[in-house]
Each structure stands twice: as C-alpha cells, then as structure tokens.
Amino acid sequence: MTPYKNPALPVEDRVTDLLGRMTLEEKAGLMCHGRMFPGSGAELVTERHLTHFAMMHVPSPAEMAEWNNTVQDLAAGTRLGIPVTFSSDPRHGFTGNPATAHTGGGFSPGPEPIGLAATDDPELVERFAAMAGRELRAAGIRLALHPMADLATEPRWARISGTFGEDAGRAARMVAAYIRGMQGAGVACMVKHFPGGGPQAAGEDPHFSYGRHQAYPGANLDYHLRPFAAAFAAGVSQLMPCYAIPTGSGLAEVGANFNRDVITGLARERFGFDGVVCTDFNALTGFEIPGVVSLPPRNWGVEHLPVLDQLAMMLDAGVDQLGGETCPELLTELVASGRVPESRLDVSVRRLLREKFRLGLFENPYADPDAATRLVGGPEHRSLGREAQRRSLVWLTGSPRAARTLYVENLDPDVAARYGRVVERPEDADLAVIRLSAPYEPREGLLESHFHAGSLEFPAAELDRLRAVAAKAPAAFCVHLDRPAVLTGLVPVADRMLADFGAADEVVLDALLGRTPVDGVLPFDLPSSMRAVRESREDVPFDTRDPLFTTGHPGASARKSSTSGPASSRNSSK
Structure with a gap:
C-alpha cells in the first residue's frame, strides 16, 4: 500500500507522500473549485484534474x-485516485437565489x-446545523x-437573510454553534465573507460593479470581525473572502480576494x-452558461490588470483555491513563467489535501442513494x-x-381551510390573514432580479390597498423579513402583526391564531423611515x-450582547 492510501x-x-507524487498540472487542478450540475462536467475530473465542485x-x-x-x-480511475469534494450553498431554507442559496430537492x-x-438559542442552532449536515453528507455533499x-448593519443589503443579524455578540454565538453542528456531522464549513460583507456602500451588493465598495464611516471594522473570531475559535475549516473593496477601512483598497x-x-x-482560503466564486474569469447567462469577473479594484497579474496577487495575498474557476492552465502558466515558484502551490495543495484526508x-467517498432517500426529509x-x-x-x-x-392572501387556501372557513371577501371574514414580503425595488437582469435591494418602504399604492383590506x-x-422593512404605515391598521424569516403557512x-407560542426576538432593528436608513452609517449597528x-x-x-462598537451619534433613542 502506498503511504498516502494507508489510513x-x-x-x-x-x-507529504501524496504531495510528492503530484505533477504541476495535478496541483493546479486541485486549486480550482469548479461548478457542476448532475450529469455534466465529468471531463473536468478526468482531463483537467479538478477534484472540488460546487x-x-x-x-x-438520491x-x-x-x-x-x-x-x-471517475476520480478513482485517475493516476493518483484523489477523491472529489462536493460543496454546496445553503439548501435548508426558503430563499432561492441561484447565486447564493437553493431550495427544494427534498x-x-x-x-x-x-x-x-x-x-436566540445556540443549542437549537447547533441541532439544526447538525441535522442539515447529516442530510448533506447523505447526499454526498461534504463541504458547506x-x-x-x-453582520446586518446596512439595512438595504440584499444578503441579510443569510446572516445572523445586526448584533455582533449574538451573531458570534450563532456562527460558532452552526459550525459545531455542521462540522460535528462530518461536513466542513467555509465561513464567509471575510472580513465582513455587511457594510456595503448604500446597501448595494458586490456581485455587481455598482456594489464594489464597502463603507466604514464609523471606523468599525473590528466590530465586523467579531463573528469571524468566533468562527476561528470554533475550528472552522475554510474561509471565503468577500468580493468588495474595503473602502475606508484602513486596509488595502482592492477586493478582498486579491488583498x-x-x-x-x-x-x-x-x-x-x-x-x-477559497476565493468567492468567479472573481477571476467570470461565469458563463452558454445561451443562459454570461457574467463578468468580480475582480474589483484590479480590473485593469492582466488576468495573470490578478492571479499572482491572489496567491501573494494568501489564497489557496480559486472559487468557481476551471482554469488550472493559468496556474501552470504562472509557474512556468517563473513568476511564482511551484513551492508556493505546494503550500496551498497541502492544506487542500489535509482537508480531504480529515x-x-x-477511505470512503461514496454515498448510499437508498439511505439518502430514507434520511433526507x-x-x-x-x-426539527x-x-x-x-x-x-x-x-x-x-x-x-x-x-x-x-380571508387570506399569499397563503395556500387548502391549508387555511384547516383553520376556518375561507371566504373570498375580507368583509365576510372574522380575520384577514395576509402574508407579505419585505419591500424591495425590482432590478433588471437575470441575476440581479434575485437580489432584493433598494427601498424598504411599501409602495404607496400597495400600502393604500392593505389599509383598505384592514x-x-x-x-x-x-x-x-429577508431584510428589515419600514412598517410605519402598516402597524397602525394591523390587528396583529408577525415577522417570519422562512416559515410554512401552517406554522404562521x-x-x-394562538395555537402555538411565539418567542422569537428581532435580530435587527426595523427602521421607522427610509430617511433614517439613508442617514445611518453602513458599518455601525443600531444606527437608524x-x-x-x-x-x-x-x-x-x-x-443585551451588544457591548462594543461605537455608539451612534445620529440615533436619539439609543
């Protein structure tokens, strides 16, 4: 038995043994973390030496x-038989955005x-993450x-639903619990988006060029590092930097993937x-599905440089793997040119191999389809x-x-019928039950349409309609509340109001109707106006x-857990 195969x-x-047996091309393939759809992409394993796929x-x-x-x-049949690591964005929620999360699949x-x-219950979060980890592992996904x-300090940001809120103390507890649960179930975690993706200038997202800048008017970088410190202390396996340029933070002003x-x-x-350390996806070369979508690279701050110069910056910054990329030839070209020694690749390949062994x-990269069918869902x-x-x-x-x-809106009437007689007109009802999404401004573009951004206020016509129903x-x-909403015009006419963050109709x-207790607590402030949002500072919590x-x-x-970070000089109530 060769040493690297000996458990x-x-x-x-x-x-060390396996690293010494690898060619330059095999090392370069290991440092690319591509995308894959079931039924496609196998040639990336057999011909381009990739062994990581989202x-x-x-x-x-199944x-x-x-x-x-x-x-x-296929991987076992290659020269060294290095197994594949499959990864995935979240799959256990209600938000479906092809760039950030997935729904369905059982x-x-x-x-x-x-x-x-x-x-506000780390023990529940740990149990939930462990359950999600068991389901992912049963399907063959070993990296989350x-x-x-x-942190959700900028209320307009489109990614708030994926965070653990505005409060650094609470977020730190939840992040650590989530990592303990997921990694305890045998699925490695890649925490993101370092050094904190929340303080986006005007709330715009860095998937798009107009969102390339962060803003730190409160000089509050350390506050945003607190949940990451908790992740490191919890033993998180991997780290993803953000796309954005940390403008005004005191750090170099290029995107974090190059920084x-x-x-x-x-x-x-x-x-x-x-x-x-794996870059956020397609920061280097962009992404294309022929006939569907073509996206430019998110190489903010270094767009003017040739692609090999950008790659050299990534390696010098400390990157180990290129998220979303299937271009190992760029790495081999960089080494062949003498600009980067092969020993630099060895540093990253060692980390990547270590993870596969751990x-x-x-020993066993396979999954049982029948067991997956029984366990998942x-x-x-x-x-739970x-x-x-x-x-x-x-x-x-x-x-x-x-x-x-x-009378119901945006609920399944068949579900509602289990709770009372459903009528077609609100005036015939004892209660009008209306589910609403937090307001946003629709954006054009296949990808942009999935990012809820812009104003947090209901349009005047919709607000008038809801008042008429009430x-x-x-x-x-x-x-x-996939992000905070301005509810100032709705609260006065509501008989009762609930906030949800992903819940089935029957749970709501x-x-x-008082059949189950409600004991959750808000994970962020709800602003009273858009003016207050515009006047707040992107990096400062509780600043509206x-x-x-x-x-x-x-x-x-x-x-109760927000014990640090600068106080707001703009908020008269805090």
Missing part, C-alpha cells in the same frame, strides 16, 4: 448520491439563518459554503487561521425544521386569538434614528 498513518505523513441544481438527494458515486468512480427546511438568530458571519492585508494580515497573522474521503428532521421555523417567529404587535372565518376586517399581517397560522422596533423586541433584553 493507519498520520494525516500529515499521508499529505453543486448547482440537485434534483433529489440522484445527488448517485452522481457523487459516478464522479468518485431537504428539510428551517428558517433562513437570520431566523435562526431570531431564536456557509455560514455567513457577515494581502485581509487574507495574510488579518486571517493568517492576526487570527492564526491555517485552514483553506473528511475521510480517501425524514419525519424527525422535518419536525418546523420547530426552528416556529421558534424564529417574532411577535411585533397585537395579540393572537382564534377566528372562525378567514378597514373591512381585522387584519393579521405576517411579513417575511398556528401562531397568529428612532427605529420602529429594536433588536431583541419583544424581549426585555434587547441588545
């Missing part, structure tokens, strides 16, 4: 397990991460491209992180998901009570003047 040897000995659409856990096994057979849904934060340790101050200065030296992939897992959904609900105003006739029947509103109805509801509502311990 009795220490991991470092196996890594899965896009997954039809079912089909994913079967595809994993097919690809692992996985047991809970609330979005922002809803896990609303439970999550959690997000970013030595960020990766080496902060992650490696200040926090002592020695795990894998995950046990060399099973009754116990779905029950429902518990997390229920625990994440936040009571904003009013009180629950029963109703016999219901004038005809007591109105119970449930607002899905149980709460509104006179918020309608504050973090921690309705509990008596609002902001």
Whole structure:
C-alpha cells in the first residue's frame, strides 16, 4: 500500500507522500473549485484534474448520491485516485437565489439563518446545523459554503437573510454553534465573507460593479470581525473572502480576494487561521452558461490588470483555491513563467489535501442513494425544521386569538381551510390573514432580479390597498423579513402583526391564531423611515434614528450582547 492510501498513518505523513507524487498540472487542478450540475462536467475530473465542485441544481438527494458515486468512480480511475469534494450553498431554507442559496430537492427546511438568530438559542442552532449536515453528507455533499458571519448593519443589503443579524455578540454565538453542528456531522464549513460583507456602500451588493465598495464611516471594522473570531475559535475549516473593496477601512483598497492585508494580515497573522482560503466564486474569469447567462469577473479594484497579474496577487495575498474557476492552465502558466515558484502551490495543495484526508474521503467517498432517500426529509428532521421555523417567529404587535372565518392572501387556501372557513371577501371574514414580503425595488437582469435591494418602504399604492383590506376586517399581517422593512404605515391598521424569516403557512397560522407560542426576538432593528436608513452609517449597528422596533423586541433584553462598537451619534433613542 502506498503511504498516502494507508489510513493507519498520520494525516500529515499521508499529505507529504501524496504531495510528492503530484505533477504541476495535478496541483493546479486541485486549486480550482469548479461548478457542476448532475450529469455534466465529468471531463473536468478526468482531463483537467479538478477534484472540488460546487453543486448547482440537485434534483433529489438520491440522484445527488448517485452522481457523487459516478464522479468518485471517475476520480478513482485517475493516476493518483484523489477523491472529489462536493460543496454546496445553503439548501435548508426558503430563499432561492441561484447565486447564493437553493431550495427544494427534498431537504428539510428551517428558517433562513437570520431566523435562526431570531431564536436566540445556540443549542437549537447547533441541532439544526447538525441535522442539515447529516442530510448533506447523505447526499454526498461534504463541504458547506456557509455560514455567513457577515453582520446586518446596512439595512438595504440584499444578503441579510443569510446572516445572523445586526448584533455582533449574538451573531458570534450563532456562527460558532452552526459550525459545531455542521462540522460535528462530518461536513466542513467555509465561513464567509471575510472580513465582513455587511457594510456595503448604500446597501448595494458586490456581485455587481455598482456594489464594489464597502463603507466604514464609523471606523468599525473590528466590530465586523467579531463573528469571524468566533468562527476561528470554533475550528472552522475554510474561509471565503468577500468580493468588495474595503473602502475606508484602513486596509488595502482592492477586493478582498486579491488583498494581502485581509487574507495574510488579518486571517493568517492576526487570527492564526491555517485552514483553506477559497476565493468567492468567479472573481477571476467570470461565469458563463452558454445561451443562459454570461457574467463578468468580480475582480474589483484590479480590473485593469492582466488576468495573470490578478492571479499572482491572489496567491501573494494568501489564497489557496480559486472559487468557481476551471482554469488550472493559468496556474501552470504562472509557474512556468517563473513568476511564482511551484513551492508556493505546494503550500496551498497541502492544506487542500489535509482537508480531504480529515473528511475521510480517501477511505470512503461514496454515498448510499437508498439511505439518502430514507434520511433526507425524514419525519424527525422535518419536525426539527418546523420547530426552528416556529421558534424564529417574532411577535411585533397585537395579540393572537382564534377566528372562525378567514380571508387570506399569499397563503395556500387548502391549508387555511384547516383553520376556518375561507371566504373570498375580507368583509365576510372574522380575520384577514395576509402574508407579505419585505419591500424591495425590482432590478433588471437575470441575476440581479434575485437580489432584493433598494427601498424598504411599501409602495404607496400597495400600502393604500392593505389599509383598505384592514378597514373591512381585522387584519393579521405576517411579513417575511429577508431584510428589515419600514412598517410605519402598516402597524397602525394591523390587528396583529408577525415577522417570519422562512416559515410554512401552517406554522404562521398556528401562531397568529394562538395555537402555538411565539418567542422569537428581532435580530435587527426595523427602521421607522427610509430617511433614517439613508442617514445611518453602513458599518455601525443600531444606527437608524428612532427605529420602529429594536433588536431583541419583544424581549426585555434587547441588545443585551451588544457591548462594543461605537455608539451612534445620529440615533436619539439609543
């Protein structure tokens, strides 16, 4: 038996042996983390030496397990037989954005991460993450491209649903619990987006060129590092930098994927992180699905440089792997030109191999499709998901009570019929139950349309319509807060109001009608106006003047864990 295949040897000995056997081309392939759809891309393994793939659409856990096994057979037939690591963005929530998260596929849904934060219960978060990890592992996915340790200090940002809120203390507890649960289930975590993706200038997202800049008017970088410090302390395996330029932070003003101050200065030296650093996806060459979408690279701050210069900057910054890329020839060209020694690649390849050995992939990379079918979405897992959904609900105003006739909007009428007689007109109902999404400004473009950005206020016409319904029947509103909403014009006419962060219709109805308790707490402030949002500072928590509801509502311990960060000079109520 060759030493690297011997499970009795220490991991470092196996890594050293295998590294010494690899060609330059095999090392370069290992340093690319491509994308894959079931049924496609196998030639990347056999011809380009890639062994890391982020899965896009997954039809079912059994089909994913079967595809994993097919690809692992292909990998086993290569010269060194290095197994493949499959990764995925979140699959256990309600938000479907092809660039950030996926829904469906039979996985047991809970609330979005922002809803896990609303439970304020690290033990529940750890149990939920462990359940999600077991389901991912059963399907053959061994690396979670999550959690997000970013903070929701800029209310307009489109990625808030993936965060653990505005409060650095609470987010730190939740991130650590999530990592313990997921990695305890045998799925490595890649925490993101270092050094904190939340303080986006005007709330615009760095997937797009107009969102390339962050803003630090409050000089509050250290506050945004606190959840990452908790992730490192919890032993997180991997780290993803953000696309954005940390403008005004005191760090070099190039995108974090190219930024030595960020990766080496902060992650490696200040926090002592020695795990894998993988760039955010397609920062170098862009992404294309022929006939569907073509996206430019998110190489903010270095767009003017040739691609090999950009790659050299990434390696000098401390990057180990190129997220979303399938271009190992760029790495081999950089080495062949003499600009980067092969020994620099060895540093990263060692980290990447170490992870595969620690995950046990060399011993057994296969998944059992029948077991995946039984485990994923099973009754116990779905029950835990429902518990997390229920625990994440936040009571904003009013009180629950029963109703016999219901008028409903944006709910399944068949589900509502289990709770009372459903009528077509609000004036014929004891209660009008209306589910709403937090407002946003629709953007053009295939990808941009999935990012909820811009104003947090309801359009005037929609607000008038909702008020008219509330004038005809007591109105119970449930607002899905994928980011904060301005509810100032709606609260006065509501009989009762609930906030959800991803919950099934029956979970919402149980709460509104008093059948189950509601004990979640807000994970961020709800501003009273867009003017207050525009006047707030992107990097400072709790900075909107006179918020309608504050973090921690309705509990008596609002902001109990927010003990650091500059106080707002603009908020007269705090």
